[in-house]
Amino acid sequence: MNEEFRKFFPDVQHQPIIRDLKTKRYWINDNLLKVPVGDKYVNIAKTIIEIIDAYVEAKRLAFDEFIAYISSLAKISEDNTEKAIRFIKQQLQTNVDARVFEIVSYAILKAHYADAVIYWGWNPEQLNKENLMLYKTGRTNANDGGIDFVMKPLGRFFQVTETLDFRKYFLDIDKIQRYPITFVIKTEMDEKKIYEQLRTNAQAVYGIKKIVDRYIASIEEVINIQKLMNIFVEQIKRSKIKEIMEEIVVQSRVEFNY
Structure with missing residues (x-):
């Protein structure tokens, strides 16, 4: 500094x-x-400290209310799914807090992938049957250089972002040496247009198509708000609202140091 x-x-x-x-x-x-x-x-040093303390207290009260609200929703979600569904849909918007968006996205995707089964083993005669499990790593918006979600046993990486700046995407790809990565993006932009914008902007800077192609090829999938919403609708049909709400509560308590 x-x-x-x-x-x-x-x-x-x-x-x-x-x-x-x-x-x-x-x-x-x-x-x-x-x-x-x-x-x-x-x-003005003491005044600044008072302002910071007041800000911290205001945020703490907001977190208290948020935790209390989602905890109550988790309890009633089995009997009153409409209120829980409305809450989750409100969190899948472009203007919500980035941390809340990441937590809700994780809860939905974890429930979604948990139903998928993979068979793997060291030889065809002895195969292991295992459900896909999504793990959340680190804190949201921590700028710690880490990867946000990791899937076992497939080894998929997920990064949550709210920007469409190709530099951020390419930096994340470089961190893991172009290992395939899925981006969960807080945008309502169409999936095809996301790829087009990333490619066009990168091409303008790099000027070499082959370099840009190598980066774009490392993007395994992009999950925008619409795709998240579609996945969530599927989880509603599978009666997973309570499971998703409980996961949101757990992750929120961790995120807000409860």
């Missing part, structure tokens, strides 16, 4: 973070938080 700050403010003598390497402690330099008011300077 200090280096970035220096890039944009080379003439400012103060740096934002002061560190003590011996004690491994650090402080925010409040010399940068002194603002001119009339003929004197006022230190």
Whole structure:
């Protein structure tokens, strides 16, 4: 952060973070938080802390209400599926919180793939029968460089995103050395148009069709909002609403540190 700050403010003598390497402690330099008011300077550090604390409290209350609401929905979802269905459909929108979208997407896809069975083994005479299992890895929107969902035993990778910037897609593909990857995208754009936009924009930057083709070939599947909605409708027919709601509760409690 200090280096970035220096890039944009080379003439400012103060740096934002002061560190003590011996004690491994650090402080925010409040010399940068002194603002001119009339003929004197006022230190706004304490006010900023109060604002941050108020923001944290507001978010905590919102999470409390959200957890309480979905917990109650999970309990009544067996008897009153309409309310739970309406809630889940509301979360599959372009304007919802990215973390909630990822959690709901995971719950739907986990229920969807759980019905699929794969037979595998080391020889044709001894085959193992196993249901597909989707695992959620890490936290949502963590920017930790990880992959969001992993499927066992097929070894499929899933990445949830809300952008259509091809650079983000190609970066994720590079992370795993072009291993096939499925993108779950918070968009209502048609699946065919998603591929077209990624290819067109990438072609304009790279200029070499062969490079772009190698990246696009690494995209195993794209799952947009419409496809998620279709999968969800199938789960409704299979009476999986309660299972999906309970998974949303579990993942939300983990995500919001409950």
